[in-house]
Amino acid sequence: MKSVKPLLEVKNLHTHFFTKAGVVRAVDGVSFDVKPGETIGIVGESGSGKSITAMSILGLIPSPPGKIVDGEINFKGDNLLKKTEKQMRQIRGKEIAMVFQDPMTSLNPVFTVEKQMVETILAHEKVTKKQAQQRAVELLNMVGIPDPKKRLKNYPHEFSGGMRQRVMIAMALSCNPSLLIADEPTTALDVTIQAQILELFKKMQKELDMAIIMITHDLGVVSEVCDRVMVMYAGKPAEFTQTKKLFDNGRHPYTTGLMNSIPKITPNKEKLQPIKGLPPDLRSLPQGCSFAPRCNHVMASCLTNDPTLSEVDDNHFVRCLLYEQSKKAVTT
Amino acid sequence: MIKYISRRLLMLIPVLIGVSILAFSLIHLVPGDPARSILGEKATQSQLEALQEELGLNDPYYVQYGRFLGDILKGNLGESIQSKESIGVELLHKLPATIELAVFAMIVAIIVGVIAGVIAAVKQYSWFDNMSMTAALFGVSMPIFWLGLMMIWLFSVTFDILPPSGRLSTGVELHTITNFYLLDSILTGNWLAFKDSFSHLLMPGLALATIPMAIIARMTRSSMLEVMRQDYIRTANAKGLKKTLIVFQHALKNASLPVLTVIGLQFGLLLGGAVLTETIFSWPGIGRYVYLAVLGRDYPVVQSTILIIAIIFVLVNLITDILYKYLDPRIKFE
Ligand SMILES: Nc1ncnc2c1ncn2[C@@H]1O[C@H](COP(=O)(O)OP(=O)(O)OP(=O)(O)O)[C@@H](O)[C@H]1O
Numbered sequence: 001m002k003s004v005k006p007l008l009e010v011k012n013l014h015t016h017f018f019t020k021a022g023v024v025r026a027v028d029g030v031s032f033d034v035k036p037g038e039t040i041g042i043v044g045e046s047g048s049g050k051s052i053t054a055m056s057i058l059g060l061i062p063s064p065p066g067k068i069v070d071g072e073i074n075f076k077g078d079n080l081l082k083k084t085e086k087q088m089r090q091i092r093g094k095e096i097a098m099v100f101q102d103p104m105t106s107l108n109p110v111f112t113v114e115k116q117m118v119e120t121i122l123a124h125e126k127v128t129k130k131q132a133q134q135r136a137v138e139l140l141n142m143v144g145i146p147d148p149k150k151r152l153k154n155y156p157h158e159f160s161g162g163m164r165q166r167v168m169i170a171m172a173l174s175c176n177p178s179l180l181i182a183d184e185p186t187t188a189l190d191v192t193i194q195a196q197i198l199e200l201f202k203k204m205q206k207e208l209d210m211a212i213i214m215i216t217h218d219l220g221v222v223s224e225v226c227d228r229v230m231v232m233y234a235g236k237p238a239e240f241t242q243t244k245k246l247f248d249n250g251r252h253p254y255t256t257g258l259m260n261s262i263p264k265i266t267p268n269k270e271k272l273q274p275i276k277g278l279p280p281d282l283r284s285l286p287q288g289c290s291f292a293p294r295c296n297h298v299m300a301s302c303l304t305n306d307p308t309l310s311e312v313d314d315n316h317f318v319r320c321l322l323y324e325q326s327k328k329a330v331t332t
Numbered sequence: 333m334i335k336y337i338s339r340r341l342l343m344l345i346p347v348l349i350g351v352s353i354l355a356f357s358l359i360h361l362v363p364g365d366p367a368r369s370i371l372g373e374k375a376t377q378s379q380l381e382a383l384q385e386e387l388g389l390n391d392p393y394y395v396q397y398g399r400f401l402g403d404i405l406k407g408n409l410g411e412s413i414q415s416k417e418s419i420g421v422e423l424l425h426k427l428p429a430t431i432e433l434a435v436f437a438m439i440v441a442i443i444v445g446v447i448a449g450v451i452a453a454v455k456q457y458s459w460f461d462n463m464s465m466t467a468a469l470f471g472v473s474m475p476i477f478w479l480g481l482m483m484i485w486l487f488s489v490t491f492d493i494l495p496p497s498g499r500l501s502t503g504v505e506l507h508t509i510t511n512f513y514l515l516d517s518i519l520t521g522n523w524l525a526f527k528d529s530f531s532h533l534l535m536p537g538l539a540l541a542t543i544p545m546a547i548i549a550r551m552t553r554s555s556m557l558e559v560m561r562q563d564y565i566r567t568a569n570a571k572g573l574k575k576t577l578i579v580f581q582h583a584l585k586n587a588s589l590p591v592l593t594v595i596g597l598q599f600g601l602l603l604g605g606a607v608l609t610e611t612i613f614s615w616p617g618i619g620r621y622v623y624l625a626v627l628g629r630d631y632p633v634v635q636s637t638i639l640i641i642a643i644i645f646v647l648v649n650l651i652t653d654i655l656y657k658y659l660d661p662r663i664k665f666e
């Protein structure tokens with residue numbers, strides 16, 4: 001696993017928003033990598049910077065007020081942060097595609113599905129409109145939309161939520177991207193539909209051999225589809241490792257807190273233990289570890305020293321003072 | 333679709349009855365005797381009574397109203413007290429004048445207003461945004477008669493490049509077919525008349541365009557700002573589409589819905605006769621026609637014209653609703 005050259009490598013990414021009320025440190029030192037064909041999960045509470053991380057990769061941070069102030073995003077060896085807007089446009093939708101949370105609002109209501117799919121294909125491929133239409137039919141067929149030829153002529157409101165998400169996925173896949181970023185793609189859907197959509201992701205990944213970044217706050221989704229997971233807290237990675245390791249041997253107190261706060265179906269009804277307190281205000285982060293005020297294992301040093309991401313075990317990175325002393329740090 | 337339109341047209345009937353009652357009674361509530369205003373202060377009592385009898389002004393109101401409605405249903409809009417001309421024939425000249433002016437003003441207002449609004453929204457808080465929105469603020473609050481007089485002073489009196497009044501210079505011949513002068517001059521291949529009538533149209537058209545232009549620009553801007561925040565715009569960006577395509581197709585089509593409502597409303601108002609503009613520039617349209625009729629207490633003219641204006645207003649509304657359907661596929665005609 002370690003020898004494979006990463007497809008995407010995010011290094012020490014800092015994306016801040018300069019608002020009147022202060023600087024919002026939405027992403028504040030995120031590092032991770034994605035290997036070809038792999039599925040990486042990003043989990044964390046609302047506001048932890050998951051979407052902003054994704055939008056930073058695509059170069060879609062609204063500016064002003066947002067700005068990537070530091071870091072590198074290497075994709076296939078090139079730093080995306082050095083690319084011009086025109087070059088980024090050729091990468092978006094072609095090399096890196098994205099599926100969003102709410103399929104009800106993510107498609108343009110006044111255009112047919114056909115128009116929205118065809119324009120994506122035409123933006124990136126040298127094909128005729130006819131060929132693009134043909135491709136759109138194949139794509140809809142591939143994501144499991146019955147009667148695709150007829151359905152293409154429909155408007156988004158004529159589809160159900162699950163079907164719309166299938167359309168979104170088909171659209172994202174239209175240029176065979178090597179990386180698909182899915183930002184909570186199942187959150188807005190019914191449970192049964194959620195399972196179908198996750199299945200679809202797995203199937204598509206196998207067929208098209210693409211890497212996926214799956215953003216979610218649902219650990220169930222993570223265990224279902226992800227090879228490795230990054231847990232984010234307040235704009236920083238808390239823990240990054242293989243999914244199995246995280247579930248069996250999660251180290252960061254925030255990770256274990258998350259695990260204990262998901263309901264499990266067990267005969268002896270364990271009491272749920274939600275993480276106490278609220279995420280910090282990203283405009284005025286506490287000195288030291290930003291999780292310290294909510295942490296069950298907080299030590300005196302946590303209030304003054306900000307931990308760094310350290311490799312506590314092979315391919316297991318944790319950002320916590322509990323583990324820092326003995327291990328070498330990977331980022332500063 | 334056909335069903336929807338015919339139902340909407342049927343719904344016109346009660347509206348028009350209401351308007352006709354209103355038009356009829358309003359004029360009778362205003363103090364002043366039409367017979368006296370026609371004959372002047374020096375008329376004798378017997379002259380007055382004779383004219384009142386002739387005009388049917390002595391009959392009870394419901395008889396007068398019945399006669400009014402009956403005539404209209406027969407397609408007879410009556411006769412002007414002042415000019416003794418058939419109102420229908422007069423409207424055949426006045427209405428095209430007003431429509432020509434309103435359409436020209438609206439085209440200018442839409443083109444300038446929408447483009448300014450889109451640029452202002454895309455470049456929010458830029459100097460262009462600040463400047464155009466300040467201008468728009470002046471635009472909506474500009475007294476038209478003042479603007480009109482300033483234009484005449486500047487372009488007609490000082491520089492003498494545009495004619496101050498009317499639709500056509502004396503001496504310019506135009507064989508009229510539709511009474512839309514621009515159209516007629518094209519139809520008859522009369523280049524001179526085209527240039528002349530266009531130069532007459534320019535000032536009143538621009539004066540009339542000011543307010544709708546300002547309203548459309550502001551509406552377009554706020555609507556675009558709202559739309560540009562939507563998820564589907566983010567999707568369009570994530571697909572790698574060009575910015576111009578996103579702004580002018582994806583965003584503008586969605587943003588145009590509330591703008592269309594404003595356009596319909598403003599257009600209806602302009603078609604209803606721009607009394608001030610038509611008066612300042614002596615434009616022989618229905619606005620000026622009604623204005624003069626009110627001054628002269630020309631009851632039949634006021635009544636018939638108000639009715640015509642109401643019909644136009646409702647028709648414009650209907651067209652707006654149908655256009656809505658083409659812009660927004662979610663709207664169903666039930
Ligand atoms: N345009 C903006 N201006 C200021 N702050 C912003 C802006 N966009 C995002 N933020 C802030 O950045 C932080 C991270 O946001 P982000 O959308 O990445 O969270 P998230 O992890 O995706 O949460 P969720 O699960 O709710 O989607 C939030 O605190 C948010 O308030």
Ligand SMILES: [Mg+2]
Nearest residue numbers: 050051052183
């Ligand atoms: Mg998010």
